Amino acid sequence: MNWKALAERLLPGKYPSPEDYEAKYPPRDLPEKAEVTRLAPSPTGFIHLGNLFAAIANERIAHRSGGILYLRIEDTDLKRKVEGAVEAVIKALHYFDIEFDEGAEIGGDETYAPWYQRQRAEIYRAFAKRLIEEGRAYPCFCTEEELAALREEQTAKKEIPGYYGKYARCRDLSEAEIYARLDAGKPFVIRLRSLGNPENKIKFRDAVKGEITVTENDQDVVILKSDGIPTYHFAHAIDDHFMRTTLVIRGEEWLASLPIHIELFDALGFARPRYGHNCSLMKQDGETRRKLSKRKDPELSLEFYRKEGYFPRAVKVYMLTLLNSNFEEWYLKNPEAPLTEFPFKVEKMGKSGALFDLDKLNDISKNELAKLSQEEMAAFLKGWAEEFGSEAQKAYFADEEKLLRALALCMGVGGKKRRKDFTTASQAMNFIAYFFERLPRTDEYRVAPGEKRAILTEFLETYCFADDAQIWFGKVKAIAGAHGFAADMKDYKENPQTYKGSVADVAEVLRIATTGKANTPDLWTIMQILGEQEVRARIGEAVNE
RNA sequence: GGCCUUGUGGUCAAGCGGUUAAGACGGCGCCCUCUCACGGCGCAAUCCCGGGUUCGAUUCCCGGCAAGGUCACCA
Numbered sequence: 081m082n083w084k085a086l087a088e089r090l091l092p093g094k095y096p097s098p099e100d101y102e103a104k105y106p107p108r109d110l111p112e113k114a115e116v117t118r119l120a121p122s123p124t125g126f127i128h129l130g131n132l133f134a135a136i137a138n139e140r141i142a143h144r145s146g147g148i149l150y151l152r153i154e155d156t157d158l159k160r161k162v163e164g165a166v167e168a169v170i171k172a173l174h175y176f177d178i179e180f181d182e183g184a185e186i187g188g189d190e191t192y193a194p195w196y197q198r199q200r201a202e203i204y205r206a207f208a209k210r211l212i213e214e215g216r217a218y219p220c221f222c223t224e225e226e227l228a229a230l231r232e233e234q235t236a237k238k239e240i241p242g243y244y245g246k247y248a249r250c251r252d253l254s255e256a257e258i259y260a261r262l263d264a265g266k267p268f269v270i271r272l273r274s275l276g277n278p279e280n281k282i283k284f285r286d287a288v289k290g291e292i293t294v295t296e297n298d299q300d301v302v303i304l305k306s307d308g309i310p311t312y313h314f315a316h317a318i319d320d321h322f323m324r325t326t327l328v329i330r331g332e333e334w335l336a337s338l339p340i341h342i343e344l345f346d347a348l349g350f351a352r353p354r355y356g357h358n359c360s361l362m363k364q365d366g367e368t369r370r371k372l373s374k375r376k377d378p379e380l381s382l383e384f385y386r387k388e389g390y391f392p393r394a395v396k397v398y399m400l401t402l403l404n405s406n407f408e409e410w411y412l413k414n415p416e417a418p419l420t421e422f423p424f425k426v427e428k429m430g431k432s433g434a435l436f437d438l439d440k441l442n443d444i445s446k447n448e449l450a451k452l453s454q455e456e457m458a459a460f461l462k463g464w465a466e467e468f469g470s471e472a473q474k475a476y477f478a479d480e481e482k483l484l485r486a487l488a489l490c491m492g493v494g495g496k497k498r499r500k501d502f503t504t505a506s507q508a509m510n511f512i513a514y515f516f517e518r519l520p521r522t523d524e525y526r527v528a529p530g531e532k533r534a535i536l537t538e539f540l541e542t543y544c545f546a547d548d549a550q551i552w553f554g555k556v557k558a559i560a561g562a563h564g565f566a567a568d569m570k571d572y573k574e575n576p577q578t579y580k581g582s583v584a585d586v587a588e589v590l591r592i593a594t595t596g597k598a599n600t601p602d603l604w605t606i607m608q609i610l611g612e613q614e615v616r617a618r619i620g621e622a623v624n625e
Numbered sequence: 626g627g628c629c630u631u632g633u634g635g636u637c638a639a640g641c642g643g644u645u646a647a648g649a650c651g652g653c654g655c656c657c658u659c660u661c662a663c664g665g666c667g668c669a670a671u672c673c674c675g676g677g678u679u680c681g682a683u684u685c686c687c688g689g690c691a692a693g694g695u696c697a698c699c700a
Contacts, residue, residue, distance in 0.1 A: 122700050157699055224698075231697090240627055241696065269698050278628080295628055305698040312700050335629060336695035359631085360694085368692075401649085405638060408649060430638085432631045433693065440637065440650045450663090492663080499662050553659075560659090569659075587659040599661035 081255050087212035089262060090219055090270070095206035098349070105192060105322040114147035116326045119173075119180075120319075122154045125165035127172050128381045129399075129436065130331070130361050130372050136399050137358060138329050139178045140424035147326070151183030152195045152319060156309050172382050176392050177419075192323045197315050204310040207318055207348060208270050208303055216347050217303060219268040220250040221261045244274065244298045251300060270304035276343055284338070287327060287356030288429040297339035313340050321350040327426070332357040332433075333371070356426050359433040361402070369435060380436070389464040389505025391452075393419070394445040401444075404428040415451070445503040454487050454494040457508075464505035473509045476516045485609050486515045490601040499601060514595040515609060518618060521625075523598035527585055535559060535589045536623045545612045549604045560586040593622035 096104070108116060117138040121131065142149035151170070155161055166185050173179075182188025184195040194200060211217035220243075222230075227243070234241040251273065253261075261268070276296035284294050303314035310318070320328060335357045345352045362369045363377060372380050385395055396419065401408045403424075410422055452460065458480070465473045476483055487493040491501070491512070502508040513519060525532050538559050546552040557567035560583040566572030572582040591603050594615055600606060607615045 120700090124700090154700060160699070220698095227697085235626085238626065267698095289630070292630075299696085302698050307698080309698090311698070316700095331694095332630070333694055334700095338629085357630085362693080364636095371693075402637070408637085409639085409647095412649080434637060437636050437650070443650055497663065501662055556659075582659080584659045591660065597661090601660095601662070603659080 081215070083215045084213050086219075086255075086258065087209045089259075090212060090268075091205050091209040095202065095209055098207070098210065101203060101206070101322060105324065108148065108324045110148070111146050113145050114326075115141050115145040116148045116150070116324055117142040117329055118150050118152055118183075118320070118323065118325055119169075120152040120154050120316075120330075121169055122157065122160045123162060123165035123169075124160050124374075125162035125168050126374050126381065127169055128372060128374060128377070130380075132173070132176060132178075132382060132395070133361055133399050133403065134329060134331060134358060135173055135178050136176070136396065137356075137403055137424075137426075137429065140403075140422075141327060141329065141426060142181075143420070144424050148181045149179075150188070150192070150195065150323065151180045151186055152323065153184045153197065154312065154315065155196055155198050156305075156312065156315055175382075175386065176396050197319065198309070200315075200319070201308065203322070204304065204314060204318055205308060208310075208314070211272070211303070211347060212270065216273050217270050218251060218253075218273055219258060219262075220248075220271045220300075220302070221253075221266045221268050222250060243271065243300045248300045267306045269302045269306050271300040272303050272344065272347065274298050274300050274343060276339065282339075282342065284342075285354075286335075287329075287354055287426045288358055289332075289335075289356075289431055292335075294339050294342070297343045299340065301340050303344075313337060313344060317341060317344040317348055317350065320353050321345070321348070325353045327354045327356060329356045329358060329426070331360050333360065356429065358403075359430055362433040362435045364435060369433075371433070372436065387468055387506075389461075389468065389508070390441070390445055390503070391448050391460065391505075394441065394448040397448060398441045398444050400424075401440075402430065402434045405430060442503040446500040449502065449508070450498040450500050452493065454484050457487055457493045458483060461505050461508055465509065468506070469509060472513075472517060476509070476512070479516070482515060482609060483512075486512050489605045489609060490515075501601075514597065514600075515606070518621075519596040521592060521596040523592055523596070525589060525592055527581065527589060531563065531580070532589050532593075533623055534563060535586055536593055536619050538562065539590060540616060540619055540623070545607065545615065547608070549602075552604045552607075556587060556590070557583050590619070593619045 108114075110116070119131075119135055119138055121127070139149050141147075151166075153166055170180070170185060180186045180188070182192065182195075208217060212219075222243075230243075230247060231241045234247065248271075250271070274297055276298045278295045278298050280296040282294045282296060284292050286292050301313055302311050304310055319325075338355065338357075342352065360371045361380075363372050363380070365376075374381075385392075397411065400419065400422065401411070404422070405428055407422060407424075414421070449457070458477075462477050465477065488495065490499075492498045502511050527535070539556075542555060542559070544552060544555045544559075546555065561567040563586070564580045565586050566575075566579040566582040569582055569584065572579055587603060588598055591600055592598055594603070594610070595606065610618075
């Protein structure tokens with residue numbers, strides 16, 4: 081077999097040599113321990129938590145080590161392409177403070193460009209041609225139907241499905257057979273001629289899993305599709321070699337194809353990068369759990385968190401607690417430190433998939449929001465309201481002074497005694513809404529309508545808008561006493577039967593009348609912010625309601 | 626089914642031959658208290674199973690079992 085001639089027939093023309101490429105994409109000039117990592121999404125435009133999860137790991141590893149994080153777009157499958165997807169990825173990750181050093185739509189060092197695989201067709205073909213010349217790759221003319229039939233046959237016979245060994249029909253086609261098909265214009269793909277034997281086990285050190293065993297590959301995988309575009313496996317080997325990736329952090333779904341990649345790197349004569357296969361985020365699905373999926377879990381898209389108004393740092397903190405088991409402890413000790421100071425370690429990454437826990441995220445969110453200053457909170461809420469809020473919510477920001485007072489006095493925002501009532505911007509907006517609008521009552525009065533009217537009327541008649549909280553509450557107590565409610569809680573608890581209720585019930589009437597809700601922050605403060613006129617108006621309405 | 630990975634409370638997990646088996650979330654209870662929230666205190670709850678090795682296994686070995694992943698001209 082004249083492989084050289086066949087290679088020329090299959091991929092005609094002159095291509096640069098491997099040495100040319102080595103010179104064109106030289107090793108990066110970086111400090112010794114620096115890691116080059118990458119994110120290599122396909123441009124579907126859909127990013128979810130799992131992508132963010134991996135992105136944070138890659139980003140931390142690269143930047144903690146003084147290395148590079150780049151963005152490569154795996155657009156070899158046209159069917160997956162969505163317009164504007166790359167920008168969407170960059171924007172979504174930017175929201176979580178993940179910045180690339182180079183890559184698609186980023187630019188940076190042009191040495192390793194282009195970062196779209198479609199634009200790198202030449203290099204893949206050059207190496208495919210090389211493999212054919214060496215007899216390590218060959219054309220395959222099998223049609224999809226033939227392959228499907230083969231798979232069926234193998235499955236029926238309970239054999240391992242795939243294109244390998246005796247099933248690799250095009251593997252040993254004679255020269256005459258090959259040229260006959262070529263002359264007939266039959267389409268073909270290029271396959272790797274695998275030299276592996278699955279009986280052989282390889283010990284492999286994975287950066288996150290540790291020592292693992294892999295089985296040698298024996299599948300003659302497709303490296304160039306019939307349109308001349310590489311498959312993932314082939315593109316991965318070439319790109320990660322020439323983009324000089326040092327550590328490939330990727331989802332563990334890739335572990336199964338690691339044998340292919342090992343053989344490909346060897347066949348190509350490239351030194352392998354190190355690999356770290358991180359576990360995937362899981363979701364409880366009925367009785368079992370499964371990997372988060374794009375199809376089934378739209379609520380786990382990053383967009384969901386933006387819409388709800390989760391604070392980006394909170395999501396990041398949660399991801400970090402799942403990513404590095406010692407992060408949580410570190411964060412407890414260093415609540416104010418920038419996240420970038422955490423000594424992120426690949427080895428500390430979990431080996432088994434964690435169930436996504438919304439309760440935990442919510443807890444973190446509350447705490448993160450409670451750390452914001454008034455200005456930060458206002459800016460965050462405003463940004464959210466502008467994009468996702470109702471007209472009314474946008475309007476809250478018109479009265480900035482009231483907004484800041486409400487935030488500070490009632491929510492404790494900016495102070496040391498913080499409330500943690502809300503986990504998201506949308507909740508926060510609902511929580512402060514009664515400062516700006518007269519909301520329909522959401523809670524029922526517990527006291528009888530007559531009692532309610534009497535209490536509210538007396539509140540309006542007596543001077544109850546004192547600028548001192550103690551005096552104000554003294555008045556409320558007085559009203560309670562006058563109407564047969566216990567003014568003192570201890571009294572009430574000791575002799576509940578002597579009273580109609582307690583001052584708590586009286587306060588609740590006032591609270592519902594002015595805010596519509598039975599549960600709010602300190603009522604006196606709320607009244608101060610609303611102003612006497614507004615309070616009188618609201619209570620006046622409530623009397624006759 | 627083959628191959629690979631993983632198995633500590635409901636969840637995330639520390640631990641790596643001898644521990645009262647950390648901590649966090651959630652749950653429950655108590656305290657604080659005009660409601661809620663915050664805060665404080667406390668409680669319940671875990672080493673997948675079976676064999677070894679060992680004076681001693683959650684930790685090491687083997688075998689089960691279970692869960693997850695993967696077996697495309699998709700990534």
